[in-house]
Amino acid sequence: MKNSLSQRAIIRLTQYHTILRDYSKKGIKNITSSSISKLLEIDETQVRKDVKSINCKGKCKVGYNVVELKDIIENVLDYKVVKKAFVIGAGNLGTALSKYSKFNDYGLEICALFDIDKTKIGQKIDNKDILDLKDIKKYIETSGINIAILTTPNKVAQEVAEFIVNAGVKYIWNFAPTILNLPEGVHVWHENLIGSFLQFCAIENIS
């Protein structure tokens, strides 16, 4: 089912889930499409359409059952399937991502960090080891993990990406602001923070 959803729908569903998690923690039982639409500043019709598309039904004037809708979203988007990954680069961004507790709620488990800085190697961030980048091939062979979150400086991103791909990485979530040129069969997802900000500016007419 996940594959039949659009990219924007997946993003919206994760946003609904954030609200549902907050409501569920507070013990609130029901939520209306109108409340969701106001919190996210999106169209109410869109909310209803999205919820209908994942086969969740609401009650007139009561809304959706918070726990039910939360569970359905978790199933549809495979939150319970754990996806293991490691971070390349134990700098500020790599450290921030490794400490980002919300990832675990959505099935992303960061297992380790890799760096080349000898003063960092051997230390831990949030109980995750910082390992020597030169040992990554062995780590991949032993752990079977092949998803890398790339947070190196821009200048070395291409070189490091080639190195980790040779070591067995198949999927790269790339935070370095450069487009990587890699062999076919390696899947790269460019995290475009600036694109996101420009969207914000365009939509809200900030200038």
Place this chain on the structure above:
Amino acid sequence: MKNSLSQRAIIRLTQYHTILRDYSKKGIKNITSSSISKLLEIDETQVRKDVKSINCKGKCKVGYNVVELKDIIENVLDYKVVKKAFVIGAGNLGTALSKYSKFNDYGLEICALFDIDKTKIGQKIDNKDILDLKDIKKYIETSGINIAILTTPNKVAQEVAEFIVNAGVKYIWNFAPTILNLPEGVHVWHENLIGSFLQFCAIENIS
């Protein structure tokens, strides 16, 4: 013109711009839609459609002029209009964003950081002052800057957001993984990193 583009189109154009910047630095004069499509793993027809939509013309078998297409994207997306902002929270993420040099290329200038930690206040990150959060109202009145990049821990995000909105903030780029409930007229853009990762998983069928 910016407002007539879809959100996805804006993200793609910033990605094309990243490639064009790399090519331009290397002194490469032309680029084909096929090269762009391969580097970004997107459909070539989509690239052509996007470029056509911003009125840039290519030459058969030669492709687009790198500098020309780069300039057109910069104009369409207002990269030359500087948008000033400050970061709330001088932790790992706040520090990483403040050091993210690519923002400047796209017109986003981070002018300062705010925190409540007395050991951080008075220090500098990448030549930007870390200021006391309690002084933010005066800072906003003096500087006229009303865009905040919120990177506080989740637990205090709502409280801090209310505080900075009372001080005059109108736009919040929110990195805290919670939905903020704020008065009308305040514009919030939720940076959904996990939504982005789930898209990656859905598209590449990672499970």
